[in-house]
Amino acid sequence: MIYSSKSLLTIVLIAICGSYALAQDAKEIIRKTDEKRRGEAATANMTISIIRPTWSRVMDVKTWSRGTHYSLILITSPARDKGTVFLKRDKEIWNWLPSIERNVKLPPSMMMQSWMGSDFTNDDLIKESSIVEDYTHKILGDSVIEGRECWKIELIPKPDVAVVWGKVINWIDKDEYIELRSEMYDEDGYLVNEVNFLEIKDLGGRMLPSVMEFIPAEKEGHKTLIRYHQVDYNANISENFFSLQNMKRVR
Numbered sequence: 001m002i003y004s005s006k007s008l009l010t011i012v013l014i015a016i017c018g019s020y021a022l023a024q025d026a027k028e029i030i031r032k033t034d035e036k037r038r039g040e041a042a043t044a045n046m047t048i049s050i051i052r053p054t055w056s057r058v059m060d061v062k063t064w065s066r067g068t069h070y071s072l073i074l075i076t077s078p079a080r081d082k083g084t085v086f087l088k089r090d091k092e093i094w095n096w097l098p099s100i101e102r103n104v105k106l107p108p109s110m111m112m113q114s115w116m117g118s119d120f121t122n123d124d125l126i127k128e129s130s131i132v133e134d135y136t137h138k139i140l141g142d143s144v145i146e147g148r149e150c151w152k153i154e155l156i157p158k159p160d161v162a163v164v165w166g167k168v169i170n171w172i173d174k175d176e177y178i179e180l181r182s183e184m185y186d187e188d189g190y191l192v193n194e195v196n197f198l199e200i201k202d203l204g205g206r207m208l209p210s211v212m213e214f215i216p217a218e219k220e221g222h223k224t225l226i227r228y229h230q231v232d233y234n235a236n237i238s239e240n241f242f243s244l245q246n247m248k249r250v251r
Helices: 005-037 122-126
Strands: 041-051 056-066 070-077 085-089 092-097 102-105 135-145 148-157 167-173 179-185 191-203 206-216 223-232
Touching: 005 135, 005 148, 005 167, 005 206, 135 167, 191 223
Parallel strands: none
Antiparallel strands: 041 056, 041 223, 056 070, 070 085, 085 092, 092 102, 135 148, 148 167, 167 179, 179 191, 191 206, 206 223
Protein backbone atom coordinates (compact mmCIF):
# COMPACT_ATOMS: atom_id res chain seq x y z
CA MET A 1 0.00 0.00 0.00
CA ILE A 2 1.37 3.42 -1.01
CA TYR A 3 0.67 6.54 1.04
CA SER A 4 0.98 10.08 -0.24
CA SER A 5 3.14 12.51 1.75
CA LYS A 6 -0.05 14.22 2.92
CA SER A 7 -1.53 10.93 4.12
CA LEU A 8 1.67 10.03 5.93
CA LEU A 9 1.70 13.41 7.65
CA THR A 10 -1.91 12.88 8.74
CA ILE A 11 -1.10 9.44 10.15
CA VAL A 12 1.91 10.80 12.06
CA LEU A 13 -0.12 13.68 13.49
CA ILE A 14 -2.89 11.33 14.58
CA ALA A 15 -0.35 9.07 16.29
CA ILE A 16 1.34 11.98 18.07
CA CYS A 17 -1.91 13.62 19.14
CA GLY A 18 -3.34 10.28 20.22
CA SER A 19 -0.33 9.55 22.43
CA TYR A 20 -0.47 13.07 23.89
CA ALA A 21 -4.18 12.77 24.64
CA LEU A 22 -3.62 9.42 26.36
CA ALA A 23 -0.88 10.95 28.55
CA GLN A 24 -3.14 13.87 29.38
CA ASP A 25 -5.96 11.50 30.27
CA ALA A 26 -3.68 9.53 32.60
CA LYS A 27 -2.51 12.71 34.35
CA GLU A 28 -6.09 13.93 34.71
CA ILE A 29 -7.13 10.62 36.28
CA ILE A 30 -4.29 10.86 38.81
CA ARG A 31 -5.11 14.52 39.51
CA LYS A 32 -8.78 13.73 40.23
CA THR A 33 -7.80 10.83 42.46
CA ASP A 34 -5.30 12.95 44.39
CA GLU A 35 -7.76 15.82 44.88
CA LYS A 36 -10.45 13.49 46.17
CA ARG A 37 -8.37 12.21 49.07
CA ARG A 38 -6.81 15.54 50.02
CA GLY A 39 -8.23 18.48 51.92
CA GLU A 40 -7.01 22.01 52.46
CA ALA A 41 -7.25 21.27 56.19
CA ALA A 42 -8.41 17.96 57.68
CA THR A 43 -8.64 15.94 60.86
CA ALA A 44 -8.90 12.18 61.23
CA ASN A 45 -9.20 9.41 63.80
CA MET A 46 -7.64 6.09 62.95
CA THR A 47 -6.24 2.83 64.25
CA ILE A 48 -2.82 1.60 63.14
CA SER A 49 -2.13 -2.13 63.43
CA ILE A 50 1.45 -3.38 63.07
CA ILE A 51 1.47 -7.09 62.23
CA ARG A 52 4.49 -9.36 62.46
CA PRO A 53 4.89 -13.17 62.24
CA THR A 54 5.12 -13.58 66.02
CA TRP A 55 3.45 -10.45 67.44
CA SER A 56 1.17 -7.53 66.69
CA ARG A 57 0.64 -4.04 68.06
CA VAL A 58 -2.27 -1.60 67.85
CA MET A 59 -2.25 2.18 68.24
CA ASP A 60 -5.09 4.71 68.18
CA VAL A 61 -4.17 7.99 66.53
CA LYS A 62 -5.58 11.46 65.91
CA THR A 63 -4.19 13.58 63.07
CA TRP A 64 -4.43 17.19 61.91
CA SER A 65 -3.12 18.35 58.56
CA ARG A 66 -2.98 21.46 56.40
CA GLY A 67 -1.97 20.99 52.78
CA THR A 68 1.18 18.93 52.28
CA HIS A 69 3.49 21.00 54.49
CA TYR A 70 1.92 20.72 57.94
CA SER A 71 0.72 17.73 59.96
CA LEU A 72 0.46 16.72 63.59
CA ILE A 73 0.01 13.16 64.86
CA LEU A 74 -1.13 12.37 68.41
CA ILE A 75 -1.05 8.83 69.77
CA THR A 76 -3.98 8.27 72.15
CA SER A 77 -3.35 4.60 73.00
CA PRO A 78 -1.87 2.27 74.21
CA ALA A 79 -1.07 3.76 77.61
CA ARG A 80 2.70 3.49 77.21
CA ASP A 81 2.63 5.66 74.07
CA LYS A 82 -0.30 7.93 74.97
CA GLY A 83 0.52 11.60 74.52
CA THR A 84 3.40 11.03 72.09
CA VAL A 85 3.22 13.64 69.33
CA PHE A 86 4.88 14.00 65.94
CA LEU A 87 4.94 17.38 64.19
CA LYS A 88 5.83 17.89 60.56
CA ARG A 89 6.67 21.38 59.35
CA ASP A 90 7.90 21.38 55.76
CA LYS A 91 10.91 19.00 55.79
CA GLU A 92 11.37 18.80 59.56
CA ILE A 93 9.93 16.32 62.05
CA TRP A 94 9.71 17.01 65.77
CA ASN A 95 8.75 14.46 68.41
CA TRP A 96 7.17 15.32 71.79
CA LEU A 97 8.02 12.67 74.39
CA PRO A 98 5.72 12.99 77.43
CA SER A 99 7.90 10.67 79.53
CA ILE A 100 10.73 13.21 79.54
CA GLU A 101 8.62 16.26 78.65
CA ARG A 102 10.88 17.27 75.79
CA ASN A 103 10.63 18.13 72.11
CA VAL A 104 13.19 16.29 70.02
CA LYS A 105 14.03 17.12 66.41
CA LEU A 106 14.66 13.99 64.36
CA PRO A 107 18.09 14.22 62.64
CA PRO A 108 18.60 13.22 58.98
CA SER A 109 20.25 9.97 60.13
CA MET A 110 16.90 8.80 61.55
CA MET A 111 14.78 9.53 58.46
CA MET A 112 14.97 5.99 57.10
CA GLN A 113 14.23 4.35 60.46
CA SER A 114 10.86 2.75 61.13
CA TRP A 115 8.12 5.04 62.43
CA MET A 116 6.85 3.61 65.76
CA GLY A 117 7.87 0.10 64.64
CA SER A 118 5.59 0.17 61.59
CA ASP A 119 6.40 -0.52 57.94
CA PHE A 120 6.56 3.24 57.32
CA THR A 121 9.71 5.28 57.81
CA ASN A 122 10.11 8.71 59.35
CA ASP A 123 10.94 9.90 55.85
CA ASP A 124 7.49 8.79 54.67
CA LEU A 125 5.99 11.43 56.97
CA ILE A 126 7.74 14.34 55.28
CA LYS A 127 7.56 13.41 51.61
CA GLU A 128 6.28 16.31 49.57
CA SER A 129 6.54 14.83 46.07
CA SER A 130 3.45 15.37 43.96
CA ILE A 131 2.09 12.33 42.14
CA VAL A 132 0.55 14.80 39.68
CA GLU A 133 3.47 17.10 38.87
CA ASP A 134 6.57 15.04 39.70
CA TYR A 135 5.76 12.04 37.49
CA THR A 136 4.88 11.28 33.90
CA HIS A 137 1.74 9.15 33.56
CA LYS A 138 0.73 6.40 31.18
CA ILE A 139 -2.35 4.17 31.03
CA LEU A 140 -1.11 0.59 30.74
CA GLY A 141 -4.56 -0.94 30.36
CA ASP A 142 -7.76 -1.90 32.12
CA SER A 143 -8.21 -4.22 35.09
CA VAL A 144 -10.76 -5.35 37.67
CA ILE A 145 -10.19 -5.28 41.44
CA GLU A 146 -12.89 -6.49 43.83
CA GLY A 147 -15.44 -6.25 41.05
CA ARG A 148 -14.54 -2.64 40.24
CA GLU A 149 -13.35 -1.70 36.77
CA CYS A 150 -10.16 0.34 36.97
CA TRP A 151 -7.35 1.88 35.01
CA LYS A 152 -3.81 0.55 35.49
CA ILE A 153 -1.54 3.60 35.35
CA GLU A 154 2.26 3.77 35.34
CA LEU A 155 4.01 6.70 37.02
CA ILE A 156 7.64 7.39 36.14
CA PRO A 157 9.48 10.14 38.07
CA LYS A 158 10.71 13.09 36.03
CA PRO A 159 14.53 13.25 35.70
CA ASP A 160 14.95 16.47 37.69
CA VAL A 161 12.80 15.41 40.66
CA ALA A 162 14.17 13.82 43.85
CA VAL A 163 11.85 10.82 44.25
CA VAL A 164 12.76 7.59 46.00
CA TRP A 165 10.86 5.29 43.61
CA GLY A 166 11.99 4.24 40.15
CA LYS A 167 8.40 3.47 39.17
CA VAL A 168 4.92 3.41 40.69
CA ILE A 169 1.89 1.57 39.31
CA ASN A 170 -1.58 2.60 40.50
CA TRP A 171 -4.95 0.99 39.93
CA ILE A 172 -7.73 3.64 39.87
CA ASP A 173 -11.47 2.93 40.01
CA LYS A 174 -13.17 4.25 36.85
CA ASP A 175 -16.43 5.33 38.48
CA GLU A 176 -15.28 6.99 41.71
CA TYR A 177 -11.62 7.86 40.99
CA ILE A 178 -10.55 5.82 44.01
CA GLU A 179 -7.08 4.34 44.32
CA LEU A 180 -7.51 0.58 44.81
CA ARG A 181 -3.94 -0.65 44.72
CA SER A 182 -0.42 0.70 44.39
CA GLU A 183 2.96 -0.90 43.76
CA MET A 184 6.29 0.86 44.36
CA TYR A 185 9.44 -0.26 42.54
CA ASP A 186 13.08 0.71 43.06
CA GLU A 187 15.36 2.08 40.33
CA ASP A 188 16.30 -1.46 39.28
CA GLY A 189 12.68 -2.44 38.74
CA TYR A 190 12.26 -4.59 41.85
CA LEU A 191 9.00 -4.44 43.79
CA VAL A 192 9.56 -2.85 47.22
CA ASN A 193 6.09 -2.20 48.64
CA GLU A 194 2.51 -2.90 47.73
CA VAL A 195 -0.50 -1.08 49.16
CA ASN A 196 -4.10 -2.27 49.02
CA PHE A 197 -6.97 0.17 49.62
CA LEU A 198 -9.97 -1.63 51.09
CA GLU A 199 -13.47 -1.24 52.56
CA ILE A 200 -14.71 1.76 50.59
CA LYS A 201 -17.26 3.89 52.44
CA ASP A 202 -18.31 7.48 53.11
CA LEU A 203 -15.51 9.35 54.89
CA GLY A 204 -16.17 13.03 55.46
CA GLY A 205 -18.66 13.13 52.60
CA ARG A 206 -16.37 11.38 50.13
CA MET A 207 -16.39 7.75 49.02
CA LEU A 208 -12.91 6.55 49.96
CA PRO A 209 -11.12 3.41 51.18
CA SER A 210 -11.34 3.21 54.96
CA VAL A 211 -8.47 0.70 55.25
CA MET A 212 -4.95 0.89 53.84
CA GLU A 213 -2.91 -2.33 53.87
CA PHE A 214 0.82 -1.66 53.50
CA ILE A 215 2.93 -4.75 52.69
CA PRO A 216 6.75 -4.76 52.24
CA ALA A 217 7.56 -7.16 49.40
CA GLU A 218 10.60 -8.87 50.92
CA LYS A 219 9.39 -9.30 54.52
CA GLU A 220 7.08 -12.27 54.69
CA GLY A 221 4.36 -11.94 57.33
CA HIS A 222 4.94 -8.19 57.79
CA LYS A 223 2.27 -5.58 57.15
CA THR A 224 0.79 -2.41 58.59
CA LEU A 225 -2.94 -1.63 58.51
CA ILE A 226 -4.39 1.87 58.83
CA ARG A 227 -8.14 1.94 59.51
CA TYR A 228 -9.87 5.34 59.27
CA HIS A 229 -12.83 5.80 61.60
CA GLN A 230 -13.63 9.46 60.96
CA VAL A 231 -12.37 12.20 58.63
CA ASP A 232 -13.32 15.88 58.53
CA TYR A 233 -12.29 17.66 55.33
CA ASN A 234 -13.78 20.97 56.43
CA ALA A 235 -11.65 21.50 59.51
CA ASN A 236 -10.70 25.05 60.44
CA ILE A 237 -6.98 24.75 61.22
CA SER A 238 -4.49 27.59 60.91
CA GLU A 239 -0.75 27.23 60.36
CA ASN A 240 -0.21 28.45 63.96
CA PHE A 241 -1.74 25.19 65.20
CA PHE A 242 1.36 23.32 63.99
CA SER A 243 3.81 24.72 66.52
CA LEU A 244 6.28 23.24 68.96
CA GLN A 245 4.37 24.84 71.82
CA ASN A 246 1.12 23.17 70.78
CA MET A 247 2.66 19.69 70.72
CA LYS A 248 2.54 19.45 74.52
CA ARG A 249 -1.02 20.85 74.74
CA VAL A 250 -2.88 18.98 71.99
CA ARG A 251 -5.39 16.34 73.06
